[in-house]
Amino acid sequence: MTLESIIRVTDVRKVFGLLPVLDGVSLEVRGGEAVALLGANGAGKTTLLKILATLLRPTRGTATIGGHDVAREPEAVRALIGVVAHGAWVYDDLTARENLRFWATLGGLEAGADDVAAALAGVGLERAADARVRTFSAGTKRRLSLARVMLARPRVLLLDEPFAGLDQRAKKWLEGRLEAFKAAGAALLMVTHSLGRELGVADRLAVLAGGRIALDTARGSLGPDDVLRLYAAHAEEAL
Amino acid sequence: MSYARRALAVAWKDFAVERRSKETLNALVFFSLLLLFVFQFTLGGDRERLAAVLPGVLWLGFVLSALLALGRTFLVEREHDCWEGLLLAPGDKSAIYLGKLAGNLALMLVVEALVLGLFVVFFDIDLGRALPGLLVVVLLGTLGLAAVGTLFAAMTANVRARELLFPVLLLPVQVPVLLATVKATEALLLGEPLGAVAHWVKLLVAADVIYVVVSLLTFDVVLEG
Incomplete structure (x- = not known):
């Protein structure tokens, strides 16, 4: 510690x-x-x-x-810092993978496809990676939000x-x-x-x-x- | 390199969201059709009257569509609570502006191409030799509209009366662009070559350069509020 x-x-x-x-x-x-x-x-x-x-x-x-x-x-x-706010900061019309790629690029992170896949797997969303966020529950959006934060370490x-x-x-x-x-x-x-x-x-x-x-x-x-x-x-x- | 990638990411995101939701495009196409019906109904088939008002009517259609499109620039961020995410993204915020500008420009040009095409059909206009020059004027005029519109859309995104404030702020600043585009369009439709309206084109280029540079320099401050 x-x-x-x-x-x-x-x-x-x-x-x-x-x-x-x-x-x-x-x-x-x-x-x-x-x-x-x-x-x-x-x-x-x-x-x-x-x-x-x-x-x-x-x-x-x-x-x-x-x-x-x-x-x-x-x-x-x-x-x-990584921020998990009230809103999930995800775009409903993008997939989970696209959302992570977008935020990673905007944040200037050198996150490759493997990093994005690992972050999605880390929050248990590997199967929903290519589903549009519009179909996600609030809890699943929260997971994706955490994956976004995890990607930035x-x-x-x-x-x-x-x-x-x-x-x-x-x-x-x-x-x-x-x-x-x-x-x-x-x-x-x-x-x-x-x-x-x-x-x-x-x-x-x-x-x-x-x-x-x-x-x-x-x-x-x-x-x-x-x-x-x-x-x-x-x-x-x-x- | 990272700057360009970030700008492209914003443009790509807006393109992907619009391609899938088609919210803005559908609204703009419907609005443009409505405008054309109203103009056609009002002006009828009087060729002389039409020739006199066509440049103004055409740009009125473009500007009204632009007001709708540009006013929605940051709506997707507000609707998805992503505004704070944009604010907290490290790095130069003007990359976000450039991405948004590219997205707006593409959307407006698509709608304008459609409106222009429908104008030709509805009013039986022969663009003929005027088309290349008209394309230059439309492109420069649209860039001027989109450059300031994107900046002001960010400025008014979190204001209560944004729908009212946005055009009130935007239109006075657009006077040089509107004047130059309408005058140049009028001359081109009367059959004059692009060289004859070079002074208007120069004014458009100067306005565009000023608008884009000032927007790039101030976007950071505007976004941070």
Whole structure:
């Protein structure tokens, strides 16, 4: 496991109009570590993820990935991150293989046919490789989205509700994939407001409430009831 | 090399999506046919009247079709939540612009060829010697329309009133192109050689160069919003 902090968020504030959504958030994620970012709707989880993904600029404070400032060096950051967002980022009228080839080329990756085939096999889509994405279920699209990310071999994985809309079998499968990313030394930050299976992947839990990190603790042997109790206490306290 | 590959990938993707869905092409063909029926109904068979208004009517058809086509440039990205994916793609974003421009240009030229063909049939026009010169003018005019249209489509892609804002932004900028194309088309249809409209062609070339260069330089900023 790598102990170096790959994601470093320091006193980040983000204001939309007059409304502060993040108000002094600080957080670190090391290589080979997964942090689950919990919080109620509107707590600012996705905003923080978008700042790290270089899609939003912080109003104040700094956020770095691999030592690169997300606001000042977005291109360097983009080369390090893989993002699995709410949308799958796939074109319905292209096949799974065509989608991966397109994103690989656009990302400047030297991905050959074998790499694309391996990425599809890695997410169990080898048989559906030449089927149009229009025919895929939400779970299958999520798999393809992960194959897109796998192809780029990112050092940092930013996930927004990665388990949303997946059935139990698909959740178990995704858990395995995320564990593999961690084992390869990647840093994972996943945003969720679910307290179920996805927390099994997380090494640490961070609760975002009132624009700040209200709790940052090792998951350790915390059971679902402990997590729920801690979440409720800290989220409500901050509100 | 990577830059060209990325631009080609975007153009190929748009071509493949359009070839399979045919959403824009079907809409444009139907719209063009509708326009032709309206023009035919209004102008009738009066040859003198037709000769006077034909260049304007022809370019009105091209521009209205272009507004429809160009306005949809980034619709596929919004519909499939791929906009952020484009933003996060490392490297020079102007490659995305070039790919989109190539796709738009190809689509518009296909529709314009169809409209021109139907104009010939509907209004019984003999293009004859005017055709080579007309092709040059149409190509240059379409490039000017597509160059700015692709940039403005990106600019308005995430704006609430984009359908309204897009033509309001695009048409004033297109005044030099529209003026040059209509005037050159008028002269060519009256039987004048391409050399006689060289000043309009030069204006079109200058406008195209400026539009493409400015769009390439600013697309990154526009996309990042």
